[in-house]
Amino acid sequence: MGLFSRSAQPEEVITHSPSHFEVKDDISPKAAYHHETVSQAEPHKWKVSKTGDGDTALALFHNPDEVHEEFDPAEEKRVIRKIDYMILPYLAVCYAFFYIDKTTLSYAAIFGIQKDLNLVGTQYSWLSSIFYFGFLAWAFPTNFLMQRLPIGRYLGFNIFLWGVLLMAQAGATNFATLAVLRALSGAAEACSDPSFMLITSMWYTRREQPIRMGLWYTANGFGIALGGLLGYAIGHIQGSLPSWKFEFLIIGALCSIWGIVMFIMLPDSPVTAKGLSLKEKKIAVARKREGQTGIESKHLKGYQVLEAFTDPKVYLFFLLGTVGNIPNGGISNFGTLIIKGFGFSTLVTTLMQIPYGAIIALSILSCVFLNDYFARKGANTRCWSILLYLVPNICGAFGLRFVPAHARAGRLICYYLTGPYNAAFVMILSLTTANTAGHTKKVVTNAVLFLGYCTGNIAGPFFYKTAQAPGYSLGIWSMIVSHLIEVGVVLALRFLLSRENHRRDALQAAQEGGLEGRDLDATAFGDMTDKENPNFRYIY
Numbered sequence: 001m002g003l004f005s006r007s008a009q010p011e012e013v014i015t016h017s018p019s020h021f022e023v024k025d026d027i028s029p030k031a032a033y034h035h036e037t038v039s040q041a042e043p044h045k046w047k048v049s050k051t052g053d054g055d056t057a058l059a060l061f062h063n064p065d066e067v068h069e070e071f072d073p074a075e076e077k078r079v080i081r082k083i084d085y086m087i088l089p090y091l092a093v094c095y096a097f098f099y100i101d102k103t104t105l106s107y108a109a110i111f112g113i114q115k116d117l118n119l120v121g122t123q124y125s126w127l128s129s130i131f132y133f134g135f136l137a138w139a140f141p142t143n144f145l146m147q148r149l150p151i152g153r154y155l156g157f158n159i160f161l162w163g164v165l166l167m168a169q170a171g172a173t174n175f176a177t178l179a180v181l182r183a184l185s186g187a188a189e190a191c192s193d194p195s196f197m198l199i200t201s202m203w204y205t206r207r208e209q210p211i212r213m214g215l216w217y218t219a220n221g222f223g224i225a226l227g228g229l230l231g232y233a234i235g236h237i238q239g240s241l242p243s244w245k246f247e248f249l250i251i252g253a254l255c256s257i258w259g260i261v262m263f264i265m266l267p268d269s270p271v272t273a274k275g276l277s278l279k280e281k282k283i284a285v286a287r288k289r290e291g292q293t294g295i296e297s298k299h300l301k302g303y304q305v306l307e308a309f310t311d312p313k314v315y316l317f318f319l320l321g322t323v324g325n326i327p328n329g330g331i332s333n334f335g336t337l338i339i340k341g342f343g344f345s346t347l348v349t350t351l352m353q354i355p356y357g358a359i360i361a362l363s364i365l366s367c368v369f370l371n372d373y374f375a376r377k378g379a380n381t382r383c384w385s386i387l388l389y390l391v392p393n394i395c396g397a398f399g400l401r402f403v404p405a406h407a408r409a410g411r412l413i414c415y416y417l418t419g420p421y422n423a424a425f426v427m428i429l430s431l432t433t434a435n436t437a438g439h440t441k442k443v444v445t446n447a448v449l450f451l452g453y454c455t456g457n458i459a460g461p462f463f464y465k466t467a468q469a470p471g472y473s474l475g476i477w478s479m480i481v482s483h484l485i486e487v488g489v490v491l492a493l494r495f496l497l498s499r500e501n502h503r504r505d506a507l508q509a510a511q512e513g514g515l516e517g518r519d520l521d522a523t524a525f526g527d528m529t530d531k532e533n534p535n536f537r538y539i540y
Contacts, residue, residue: 321452329460341470
């Protein structure tokens with residue numbers, strides 16, 4: 001038996017009665033789950049999860065044969081462009097704000113928040129980390145709420161609330177008040193990356209997902225650049241308030257406004273999107289047949305929760321989330337202090353973040369498009385892409401540790417080389433969405449990945465000791481060791497996924513009809529997990 005294998009479970013074979021499937025443009029979630037058992041004379045039947053209910057996408061089709069209906073390629077491209085306009089701008093702008101928020105405290109540090117609030121010892125590091133304690137505490141509840149509630153509206157509400165909490169931080173007068181607000185902000189943001197991953201997996205095929213993730217994650221780099229410009233502009237404000245308060249107020253207000261926009265404009269699902277006609281909905285959904293990961297299910301399935309926690313690859317994703325974000329936790333909060341330690345003034349330090357943001361954006365785009373080039377040729381290169389884009393980070397970290405302090409230009413270049421880890425993390429996100437099926441299992445897996453994300457971001461800042469400023473030798477070593485561990489975990493994951501694919505190929509090749517006889521239509525939208533579904537294949 002393979003590492004990811006499980007004993008075969010009886011699948012309930014069901015289909016939809018046409019009388020219950022008169023589809024209208026606005027489909028209620030309840031209608032998506034109406035199933036009716038029919039006689040064995042029915043020629044082609046849906047195969048669904050152990051609980052007997054399938055994906056919301058089944059509401060669009062009478063039987064599996066319709067899933068395989070041929071669509072005009074030109075029309076499909078038009079639908080994809082329409083989806084891109086409906087989804088990507090909202091996610092990209094939102095993601096830019098996420099990263100601006102993560103660096104807001106860093107800019108507040110150089111604008112004097114430590115002195116104004118009398119922060120001593122490790123209190124500044126705690127303010128960096130406590131944000132992720134809030135994120136950590138709310139990770140599982142928010143993921144389960146995302147499954148039950150309309151995801152577009154839920155995300156918009158959380159972004160609005162997060163902006164309000166960010167503005168409230170301007171009113172903090174001591175460490176305790178600011179720490180509570182930071183923790184609440186982390187809880188509000190806990191839905192961010194997991195919801196973006198779910199939305200991307202709903203709307204795009206597995207091959208398309210890395211590029212789309214790269215496009216909205218690229219806003220990470222633009223967020224750094226925009227944060228630098230905003231920090232420079234805010235630093236010139238001559239008002240009655242300290243500059244760090246303006247930082248919180250202005251960025252928080254912009255976030256809240258965008259949350260309202262997303263609440264109104266972002267669609268919840270391809271099955272219910274008001275911006276698509278019925279035919280466009282069918283095209284949007286049928287494109288995902290081959291990936292076998294479905295759209296969504298509003299039913300929480302207990303056995304999928306259990307399966308997630310007994311799946312070895314979920315723990316590897318947790319490790320990748322942790323070691324991939326120990327460097328992030330340090331750099332995002334101490335990056336400006338490292339640059340300032342090179343001898344630059346406060347305002348010049350804010351501008352020095354602009355090239356760093358541009359490097360991150362270019363790294364992500366080059367990574368996802370390079371991966372897509374090889375994917376079109378049928379190659380599995382996601383793990384290799386991760387390793388390739390970790391090389392600059394490892395080199396840059398070694399440079400920050402060993403390049404002499406007086407070599408200011410060389411150390412600045414080494415700092416910039418730490419940016420491409422963002423491209424590697426995008427590919428880790430795409431590995432997670434591509435290799436997890438069953439909506440409840442997706443939700444749990446995403447939560448576990450971001451538990452690792454929180455763990456890394458909590459731990460990261462504590463490696464940066466005030467006594468070691470501005471070189472932060474321990475912090476730099478934490479980056480080096482984390483990235484080297486990440487290399488080992490990625491190689492282990494690739495080996496396990498590849499081995500399981502070969503095992504499944506061998507089993508199905510030995511059956512009647514062989515690999516070519518697989519019935520992808522019947523299992524495409526059964527809300528089965530990747531372990532349940534014999535037609536599922538992993539991407540690595």
